[in-house]
Amino acid sequence: MTAIDLAHLRLLTMVPAVLLGVAAVVVVAWLTAHMLRYLLADAEIRPAIRVGWRIRWTWRRTAVRVGLVQTERVRPPWWSSRPQTAVVRRDLVPAVRVRARRWGVEVDASTVGRLGLVEFQNAAGHLTDAWRVPQVRVARVRPGLVRLRALLVDPLTQPAVWDGQAATVDPLEAWSAGVDADGQPVTIRCSGVSGAVVAGLAGFGKTSLLNARFCQLAPSTAVQFVLIDGKGGPDYDGLFRRAWLSAKDDPEQVRDHLVRVHELMTGRQRCIRAVLGVKNVWHLGPSASWPLVVVVVDEAHTFFNESKGTDVESKKRDAVARQTARLVEELVRKGRNVGVQVILATQKATGDAIPTKIRDNCQVAVSFAQRTSEAATAVLGSDITGFPDEHPRRLQDPAYIGVASMVVEGRPGFTLVRTPYVSDAAADRIAADTAGLVRDPLRLLADAARAERSDGQDREGGGSFRQEHPAALPASSPPTGGEELRR
Numbered sequence: 001m002t003a004i005d006l007a008h009l010r011l012l013t014m015v016p017a018v019l020l021g022v023a024a025v026v027v028v029a030w031l032t033a034h035m036l037r038y039l040l041a042d043a044e045i046r047p048a049i050r051v052g053w054r055i056r057w058t059w060r061r062t063a064v065r066v067g068l069v070q071t072e073r074v075r076p077p078w079w080s081s082r083p084q085t086a087v088v089r090r091d092l093v094p095a096v097r098v099r100a101r102r103w104g105v106e107v108d109a110s111t112v113g114r115l116g117l118v119e120f121q122n123a124a125g126h127l128t129d130a131w132r133v134p135q136v137r138v139a140r141v142r143p144g145l146v147r148l149r150a151l152l153v154d155p156l157t158q159p160a161v162w163d164g165q166a167a168t169v170d171p172l173e174a175w176s177a178g179v180d181a182d183g184q185p186v187t188i189r190c191s192g193v194s195g196a197v198v199a200g201l202a203g204f205g206k207t208s209l210l211n212a213r214f215c216q217l218a219p220s221t222a223v224q225f226v227l228i229d230g231k232g233g234p235d236y237d238g239l240f241r242r243a244w245l246s247a248k249d250d251p252e253q254v255r256d257h258l259v260r261v262h263e264l265m266t267g268r269q270r271c272i273r274a275v276l277g278v279k280n281v282w283h284l285g286p287s288a289s290w291p292l293v294v295v296v297v298d299e300a301h302t303f304f305n306e307s308k309g310t311d312v313e314s315k316k317r318d319a320v321a322r323q324t325a326r327l328v329e330e331l332v333r334k335g336r337n338v339g340v341q342v343i344l345a346t347q348k349a350t351g352d353a354i355p356t357k358i359r360d361n362c363q364v365a366v367s368f369a370q371r372t373s374e375a376a377t378a379v380l381g382s383d384i385t386g387f388p389d390e391h392p393r394r395l396q397d398p399a400y401i402g403v404a405s406m407v408v409e410g411r412p413g414f415t416l417v418r419t420p421y422v423s424d425a426a427a428d429r430i431a432a433d434t435a436g437l438v439r440d441p442l443r444l445l446a447d448a449a450r451a452e453r454s455d456g457q458d459r460e461g462g463g464s465f466r467q468e469h470p471a472a473l474p475a476s477s478p479p480t481g482g483e484e485l486r487r
């Protein structure tokens with residue numbers, strides 16, 4: 001054997017040792033990186049990192065045990081020693097990507113064959129036990145990808161208090177509702193919306209959510225409020241200062257207020273093109289001279305309830321309830337393009353509490369805890385039955401006071417949102433600070449129409465606006481459409 005051959009032989013015998021050495025270096029580097037990441041992480045996130053490691057390392061075994069495995073019968077691979085005519089079993093386990101989060105572990109799993117959202121939802125209980133975590137939530141991120149959230153701390157159960165900071169979104173365009181289960185901000189679209197229903201069991205946060213909306217909008221000169229509190233208690237006393245019209249549980253006064261809002265709506269409809277030059281106020285956005293009119297009716301069922309009694313008093317009350325229902329229905333159905341928005345809050349949104357003609361025309365629906373499936377379906381629609389994790393029945397625990405289920409634009413299915421608590425004191429302070437912004441939208445409309453009319457006269461050397469837009473009368477004129485409705 002020559003010296004060259006000997007050198008070759010020595011090199012060949014060294015190859016396994018070198019490969020082993022490289023592998024050892026890679027493993028050590030990988031372990032060091034993980035340990036460093038762990039040591040540098042906040043103490044808060046370390047438990048999630050540890051659970052994440054366990055989930056990752058045991059995933060294949062766990063998936064098989066909880067039934068998240070798809071079995072296929074295939075030919076053996078080409079490198080196999082088995083004959084190519086044989087049929088072998090192959091177990092496919094969804095590929096996962098595991099990440100530690102402040103609240104727990106996020107596991108993104110790819111769907112495989114017949115293993116999709118439903119199968120993961122069915123396995124969630126078993127995964128909770130296998131991973132030894134308090135809760136596993138399942139949601140579809142996009143077709144082909146399911147997100148499992150192993151919650152160590154549920155962000156939805158961590159109460160948040162409204163900090164009074166200006167929202168990052170335009171409050172006229174979107175309603176900052178709170179944060180989702182991942183702590184991400186959630187907004188509800190408001191531009192072009194004429195109706196919203198907020199439902200939920202007593203004491204679960206409806207009025208606080210309305211307070212939050214009030215606080216977001218009150219500093220804007222482009223918003224006027226009509227505040228109606230069917231409870232008749234002191235909840236809205238402080239807020240009334242910032243309202244164009246306000247009422248408690250006096251059905252006739254409420255009806256009369258709604259007649260005025262209806263009058264405003266019809267007046268605006270008749271002269272929107274002449275005054276704004278567009279058919280839809282949302283093309284320009286509400287302004288101080290054409291403000292968004294937000295009509296809040298808390299405990300709305302109070303005003304739609306008919307006693308069906310036969311005595312004179314009951315008949316009179318029922319007639320008022322029917323008028324109120326018809327006015328609200330029209331505002332919700334027709335108020336969108338002229339900047340009228342109705343927000344109804346009620347404990348139950350079933351047809352006996354809120355007429356379905358009103359409820360089903362509201363573009364936004366929010367539900368806090370509900371006792372029955374029927375009540376949840378009434379507000380959120382029948383689709384909610386396919387989302388057990390986001391179902392309002394699950395929110396009956398006191399830890400979920402202030403948590404609501406809703407449809408959020410751009411997200412699939414339903415989203416649970418932790419709404420911030422707005423204390424009465426904070427809302428009262430904002431109402432007091434902004435009380436000077438109250439204007440009468442009927443008067444603003446009359447002024448705008450008058451200005452437009454004199455512009456027209458200047459242009460044409462003679463005015464014809466009043467004939468073209470007979471509704472554009474000063475606010476002091478006798479109500480026309482309203483009188484009809486009152487009858």
Ligand SMILES: Nc1ncnc2c1ncn2[C@@H]1O[C@H](COP(=O)(O)OP(=O)(O)OP(=O)(O)O)[C@@H](O)[C@H]1O
Pocket residue numbers: 159160200201202203204205206207208209231347401402403418419420421422
């Ligand atoms: N977002 C929230 N976070 C934490 N606690 C809240 C939240 N909202 C409300 N709460 C608590 O729940 C209590 C009741 O809230 P709220 O008055 O808003 O309920 P509600 O649904 O309007 O009840 P009701 O139907 O009786 O009017 C509040 O006084 C407050 O203690």
Ligand SMILES: [Mg+2]
Pocket residue numbers: 206207208298
């Ligand atoms: Mg309330």
